[in-house]
Amino acid sequence: MSLRLFDTATREQRDFVPLRAEAASMYVCGATVQGSPHIGHVRSGLNYDVLRRWLTHGGYDVTLVRNVTDIDDKILRKAADAGRPWWEWAATHERAFVAAYDALGCLPASIEPRATGHVPQMIDLMERLVDSDHAYAAGGDVYFSVRSFPDYGALSHQKVDDVAQGEGESGAKRDPLDFTLWKAAKPGEPSWATPWGRGRPGWHLECSAMSTFYLGPEFDIHGGGLDLVFPHHENERAQSNAAGDGFAHYWLHNAWVTTGGEKMSKSLGNTLAIDVLLRRVRGVELRYYLVGPHYRSSIEYSDAALHESVAAYRRIESFVHRVRERVGTPQPGTVSPAFVAAMDDDLGTPGALAAIHGAVREGNTALDNGDRTAAASAAGSVRAMTGVLGLDPLDPRWVEGEGASDAATGALTALVEDLLAQRQEARSRRDFATADEVRDRLTAAGVSVEDSPDGPTWSLKDV
Secondary structure (H helix, E strand, C coil), rough: CEEEEEEECCCCCEECCCCCCCCCEEEEECEECCCCCEEHHHHHHHHHHHHHHHHHHHCEEEEEECCCCCCHHHHHHHHHCCCCCCCHHHHHHHHHHHHHHCCCCCCCCEEEEEEHHHHHHHHHHHHHHHHCCCCECCCCEEEECCHHCCCCCCCCHHHHHCCCCCCCCCCCCCCCCEEEEECCCCCCCCEECCCCCCCCCCCHHHHHHHHHHCCCCEEEEEEEEHHHHHHHHHHHHHHHHHCCEEEEEEEEECCCEEEECEEEECCCCCEEEHHHHHCCCCCCHHHHHHCCCCCCCEECCCCHHHHHHHHHHHHHHHHHHHHHHHCCCCCCCCCHHHHHHHHHHHCCCHHHHHHHHHHHHHHHHHHHHHCCCHHHHHHHHHHHHHHCCCCCCCCCCHHHHHHHHHHHHHHHHHHHHHHHHHHHHHCCCCCCHHHHHHHHHHHHEEEEEECCCCCCCCCCCCC
């Protein structure tokens, strides 16, 4: 594998050279479980799922840690507003995230540690920082002394005097630049005992403690959304390096999903919940939409773009099912050199999908020409490549579905594909009257049919 990844810290692509041969360690900032997941939340999980799959395909034994922030100001406030215990609020939405990841085909993380389960590790890290004069306690809070770490700002490429932590004013801080490691207990809030008094974790502290606990003081890749570069990841890096840990060797950041040019967020009221979208499209189709663009490119959500992605995926799916019906179930084969080149170039999923669609076109041509061997070979390659992206049409996850709605979708797909096969056969006989009649029947039933070089594709008109 000749994988090159864009490292935020160096602002350039670097050859991926793991710390341990044939192994790869990854830490990904996961959900702050304050509410239900939308596509902006899960894009990050999907992007790093693709990276994990590509590393695994390349022969690496991958350890992926994806944390759960189950205690913070927003969780406490929203739970209080709803009149529910904070832990129940967090657990409810954690389950929603797990369900969303699963519905979109994310492989389970090696471990998903919760912040509240790792207070001892946080205390240990704070003690190391206080003992080395990189942190100090004041009024029950514990702060990191930013100016004690000369390399602060290197990850986000900022000068130290130009940054602001966004924590508000605090008379206990020695310097406004300093950030909070530990928050002193407040009446009615959960708290844990520490040498500096009872309190609860600061956001930045938890990820440093959990990542190094599971992956060691140095690990390969730290990933997360672009909005986490500063202050979260800058502060993680500073406190970890200051404590003597080598920490992450590569920093990867995925871009946002936007609506109207703005980052999708609950505060803007422009969210698109996963459960709502999955009533309109299948999980595999939504996954295709979210992993198709390059992970460092923003996705501007629109119904039209989603519709185009659904149609594109169904072209792939239709070809694989045609081969299965006419030749037999194709087994995953080898990925094409074009696919490898695209994926090794900083996970270039647009080029990878282009390679897949190229194989689909060649396979459809072979199938139409009666070349069963070439068609089966192309389908095997398509299965291998889509498998790397978590999109294999014959993966049991997508074939079997997860309930009555998926069963209905599968039945609909089978019926429509059979009619399309009849239409194609009529067209091959130049019986255009019958072909048009089949298309009219589909149109009347609410199925839109489009002809393309890859063969006919279909979609429901209300997608």
